[in-house]
Amino acid sequence: MNFKHFAFLLLAGVLFTSCKTNSETTTPGGFKYEVLNEGTGESIKDDDYVYFTIKVLGDDTELINEMNDENDLPVLRIPEELPTGPQSNPIIDVFKLSHAKVGAEYKLYMPLDSLPGARAEYPHIENFVYYFTIKKIVDEEAFNQKQQEAQAEMAAKAALQQARLPEIEALVKSTLDAYKAGKLKTEKTPSGLEYYIVEQGTGDNTQSGQVINADYYGTLMDGTKFDDSFSRGQEFSFVVGQGMVIRGWDEGFTHFNKGSKGFLFIPYELAYGEAGSPPVIPAQANLLFYVELNDIQNR
Secondary structure (H helix, E strand, O other): OOOOOOOOOOOOOOOOOOOEEEEEEEOOOOOEEEEEEOOEOOOOOOOOEEEEEEEEEEOOOEEEEEEOOOOOOOEEEOOOOOOOHHHOOHHHHHHHHOOOOEOOEEEEEEEHHHOOOHHHHOOOOOEEEEEEEEEEEEOHHHHHHHHHHHHHHHHHHHHHHHHOHHHHHHHHHHHHHHHHOOOOOOEEOOOOOEEEEEEOOEEEEOOOOOEEEEEEEEEEOOOOEEEEOOOOOOOEEEEOOOOOOOHHHHHHHHHOEEOOEEEEEEOHHHOOOOOOEOOOEOOOOOEEEEEEEEEEEOO
């Protein structure tokens, strides 16, 4: 995983153990950090890969985001020489300068004005405070092996999704035919959105601000497909209610829970509007999506 946008990707719960220290220093770029726990075992070496959890707080009080999924941790390679200028990364600086070990914990202060664009989104915050805990350190050979295994797993999953396309296409056609014939009992919201649940999942419905992973198959109302995730074998992820997708999706997925499958009938006002999105989506185009909500995560 590429940890490019470290300012907003973010974070891990910090465990304060008996091996704490309060040493405080600065990175070559001038960012203050503290070593909260020195960790144990061997120190990192050049070309090692460091897996870690990370947690970001606004002014050390407001939770901005966190990343602590053991199966999808952020990872950084430790270079022989620290990058400088625009290529520098204070997280790498902290790990290398402190001779990081497994279990090491850190606190890094990032003034908001040092992060391009952050001030507009968080005008009330002066600093992002990052907490890191190192979970695993592996050499280049072990990292490459893990990457190869992950790619093989992704390829196998993609093949399974692609094999489902005929089944999905048939379901979309029959459902669209039933809808046009007035034989499909959909639920309609005040906005004009309609949805139809094929298979109910478990747990609570999605809420605004949560991250979802979903597969989809989208068509115009004449049945013409314009996009889908199944043929790519890669699900789509986004934060609900943040305007990252069309309004019909932001609203529509709040009627689905984890594991559910169904259809969204989206009026053009909640899709691509009067103009559409030429050349794929015409002006004033109402849209149909078959969706499968695979996972819901809190930010």
